[in-house]
Amino acid sequence: MPAPPKPRKIVVLGAPAVGKSSLTIRFVEDKFVDNYYPTIESSYTKVVKHKNQEYALEINDTAGQDEFSILNNKHSIGTHGYAIVYSITSRDSFYLCETIRDKILNYTGTDWVPIVLIGNKCDLEGQRQVTKEELAALGQKWNCSYIESSAFSNTNIGKAFDLLIAEIEKLDKAS
Ligand code: GDP
Ligand code: MG
Numbered sequence: 001m002p003a004p005p006k007p008r009k010i011v012v013l014g015a016p017a018v019g020k021s022s023l024t025i026r027f028v029e030d031k032f033v034d035n036y037y038p039t040i041e042s043s044y045t046k047v048v049k050h051k052n053q054e055y056a057l058e059i060n061d062t063a064g065q066d067e068f069s070i071l072n073n074k075h076s077i078g079t080h081g082y083a084i085v086y087s088i089t090s091r092d093s094f095y096l097c098e099t100i101r102d103k104i105l106n107y108t109g110t111d112w113v114p115i116v117l118i119g120n121k122c123d124l125e126g127q128r129q130v131t132k133e134e135l136a137a138l139g140q141k142w143n144c145s146y147i148e149s150s151a152f153s154n155t156n157i158g159k160a161f162d163l164l165i166a167e168i169e170k171l172d173k174a175s
Contacts, residue, residue, distance in 0.1 A: 002054070003053060003054070006053065006054070006056065007058065008056070008081065009058045009060070009078050009080050010058065010059045010060065010079070010080065010082070010164060011059075011060045011062060011075050011082050011083070012059060012060065013064075013070060013071055013075070013082060013084050014084060014085035014093065014096070014118075015086065015087075015090065015092065016063075016064075016065055017038065018120055019085060019151050020085050021036035021038075021040075021061050022036065022120075022152070023120055023149060023151040023157055023160070024042075024044060024059055025061075026157045027059075027157050027158065027160075027161055028045075028046045028059065030154075037063075038065070041060065041061065041062050041063040043059065043060050043061070044061065045059070046059065050165040050169075055165055057161070057165075060079075067096070067099060070096075070100060071107075073107050076104060076107040076108050080114065080171075081113070081115065081164045081165070081168040082101075082164075083115075083160065083161070084097050084115055084116070085118045085120050086118070086119055086120070087119070087120050087121045088119045088120070088127075088130050088148060089127040089128065090129060091130055094119075094129075094130045094134070094138075097117060101115065112143065113171075114144070114164060114167035114168040114170065114171055115144040115167060116145045116146065116163045117145070117146040118146070118149050118160050119132075119149070120151060121151075121152070122150045122153075123153040123155070145167055
């Protein structure tokens with residue numbers, strides 16, 4: 001008998017308009033939706049395979065509109081892993097990632113949580129404000145996975161969630 005899917009809860013966080021909904025919907029429904037309601041927080045489920053094990057992912061696409069509502073305490077309750085998203089076309093959205101992670105660590109009272117840091121909109125190379133080197137430096141500083149993606153051109157979306165599952169597994173193995 002194959003092992004039953006492991007339920008894992010993921011929260012997608014980041015500044016407004018970086019593409020949180022677009023990449024979530026691309027991942028779950030394999031389509032690109034322009035102008036998804038920016039203020040609506042939704043949950044999605046998807047079963048994926050990672051290293052021969054199935055995972056039943058519950059993905060919470062958050063919709064906070066300012067620094068204070070982006071991450072609530074409730075977002076960290078029962079959460080296994082975090083996708084922290086910025087847009088490579090917005091330096092401010094990159095800076096906000098540090099604030100978001102600090103808040104998560106504050107809520108969880110730990111010094112490490114499973115995170116994939118995602119630089120979305122990598123199809124917009126001409127509008128780039130954040131370099132790949134800066135992404136790598138922050139990912140290494142956090143000791144987490146990091147990747148550039150595009151929900152629009154369907155680049156590295158599945159890979160980003162797969163990296164996050166691997167991060168979640170690290171914690172499962174350690175405990
Ligand atoms: P959210 O507020 O973080 O959920 O952002 P949305 O998913 O609503 O996306 C905000 C805007 O950016 C929309 O106009 C999307 O069509 C656009 N967008 C999202 N992801 C991408 C991407 O990978 N490339 C490009 N070019 N546009 C994107
Ligand atoms: Mg959204």
